[in-house]
Amino acid sequence: RKEVEQDPGPFNVPEGATVAFNCTYSNSASQSFFWYRQDCRKEPKLLMSVYSSGNEDGRFTAQLNRASQYISLLIRDSKLSDSATYLCVVNMYDYGQNFVFGPGTRLSVLP
C-alpha cells in the first residue's frame, strides 16, 4: 500500500461548483499535513496546512480525521484559475525531513 493515496481524478467540474478531494495516509505516526497546488509544468506551492480542528482559507476548507487517517480538501465556488493538480503531503514528525507526497488529483474547472 502506498504511504499517501489520493483520488485518481481527473475531476472536471463547471465554474461555481463545489468539489472535494480525499487523501488517505498509512502511517498513524504522521504529525503534520498539507495541501500543495501544482500548475501544469510548474513547481508545487503550498496551498494550506491542515490542522486537527479543520481550517478554512477563503473558498478552501481542509479537514483531518486522525482516527481514519484521512484528509480532505473542499473547494467552493470553483474558479477557472483553480484548475491544477492538488497534492496531499504528510510528514511524520513536526519539522521532520520525511515529507511524503501523494500522486495528486487533477482538477479542471470548465467555463
Next chain:
Amino acid sequence: NAGVTQTPKFRVLKTGQSMTLLCAQDMNHEYMYWYRQDPGMGLRLIHYSVGEGTTAKGEVPDGYNVSRLKKQNFLLGLESAAPSQTSVYFCASRGTSSSEQFFGPGTRLTVL
C-alpha cells in the same frame, strides 16, 4: 528575492554521461531537498540536507550524489546517467521555524 532557482531548466543526456544540477536559494534556509517527479507518482525524495556540510539519503538515492558546501547551494550529481533517471527534478528549501517548502521551477532531464 529570487527564491529557489535551478539550473539547467532542460537537459538531454546519453546513457553513461554525467551531469550536475544546481539549486540555489537566497532565503537563508537551513533545509534543502532534491525530489524527482514521474508521471502518476508523487514527488519522491532523493537526498536532503539539514545544513551546510551535511547530507542524507532519502527514499530513492541510488545513482545520485549530493553536496552542500555552501548554505545557499545544493548540488545533485548523476555519475552515470540511465534512462530510468529521465524525470523532472525539483529542488526545495525551508526554514527551521516553518514546515512550508519552497520549490524551484524544476529541471527536465531526458536520458537517451
